[in-house]
Amino acid sequence: MVCNLLQGKKGIIFGALNEKSIAWKVAEKAFEQGAEFVLSNAPAALRFGEINSLAKACNSRVIAADATNVGDLENVFSGAIETFGGKIDFVLHSIGMSPNVRKGVPYDDINYDYYHKTLDISALSFHKMLQIARKMDAINDWGSVVALTYVAAQRTLYGYNDMADAKAMIESIARSFGYIYGRDKKIRINTISQSPTMTTAGSGVKGFESLLDFTQRMSPLGNATAVECADYCITLFSDLTRKVTMQNLFHDGGFSSMGMSAEAMHQYDKSFKPCD
Numbered sequence: 001m002v003c004n005l006l007q008g009k010k011g012i013i014f015g016a017l018n019e020k021s022i023a024w025k026v027a028e029k030a031f032e033q034g035a036e037f038v039l040s041n042a043p044a045a046l047r048f049g050e051i052n053s054l055a056k057a058c059n060s061r062v063i064a065a066d067a068t069n070v071g072d073l074e075n076v077f078s079g080a081i082e083t084f085g086g087k088i089d090f091v092l093h094s095i096g097m098s099p100n101v102r103k104g105v106p107y108d109d110i111n112y113d114y115y116h117k118t119l120d121i122s123a124l125s126f127h128k129m130l131q132i133a134r135k136m137d138a139i140n141d142w143g144s145v146v147a148l149t150y151v152a153a154q155r156t157l158y159g160y161n162d163m164a165d166a167k168a169m170i171e172s173i174a175r176s177f178g179y180i181y182g183r184d185k186k187i188r189i190n191t192i193s194q195s196p197t198m199t200t201a202g203s204g205v206k207g208f209e210s211l212l213d214f215t216q217r218m219s220p221l222g223n224a225t226a227v228e229c230a231d232y233c234i235t236l237f238s239d240l241t242r243k244v245t246m247q248n249l250f251h252d253g254g255f256s257s258m259g260m261s262a263e264a265m266h267q268y269d270k271s272f273k274p275c276d
């Protein structure tokens, strides 16, 4: 459905790795809705080459950046301003990585070098982007910035490890900078708390298939897909949500408000049967 919700808007989309990525779906939807944008990912991710096909399809420039590196990020924002001949209107932060999760290091025996990397890549990078964009005055008034997060920031979910801490931090950064940006520039900053989704980052989490099944049974609307998440991002980049800011917005089919559902209880009951 094309209704040009983002007609005339320019942006930066961080984190499209392959076609499963949430950022990839956002790029496709943003293009469909008339936006122009720069794509960015880590140099290592760009070497896989898949982003070039997305860039071609969306008529976008790709600028490499390690999201932990301030110089790289400055380059992305100045590159976008140069490409569009002026300021941008939206930014998507869709970046997450935990070496502890990746290497199966448990939370109670955590590797602190890895922990620093988790927080730097998955949370501080958001602060860096916002600070750089503010110093450069890179975002137009009434612009919109969105970062992806997960309910493990509020509730403990087995296997999510130090990413839970990173998500708590990124949600807090959105609120802290949301005040500053809102007050000075009417720019809104929100996080979207997405259902578990079968992407490269998602499938790295221990027991991910079981988690997907559990959240599907627990969510009255079912798990939200990457494409549905992209639709939600588009509404937040559009002018239809100009007074929504500093919010952590659950996009999870209702999971975050549930305690127990009939579908989950049914499955749980079945697990007792062999023991009876």
Ligand SMILES: NC(=O)c1ccc[n+]([C@@H]2O[C@H](COP(=O)([O-])OP(=O)(O)OC[C@H]3O[C@@H](n4cnc5c(N)ncnc54)[C@H](O)[C@@H]3O)[C@@H](O)[C@H]2O)c1
Pocket (backbone or CB within 6 Å): 014, 015, 016, 017, 018, 020, 021, 022, 023, 041, 042, 045, 065, 066, 067, 068, 093, 094, 095, 096, 097, 121, 148, 149, 150, 193, 194, 195, 196, 197, 198, 199, 200, 201, 202, 203
């Ligand atoms: N998949 C899920 O279940 C789920 C659920 C809720 C929230 N999220 C969040 O959604 C966001 C996107 O993840 P995804 O599920 O699309 O997975 P994905 O693996 O497709 O995307 C993660 C991205 O982070 C990038 N990245 C990692 N290190 C980087 C660095 N140093 N510099 C720049 N980029 C770097 C990767 O290259 C990749 O493009 C993440 O913040 C993730 O935590 C995912």
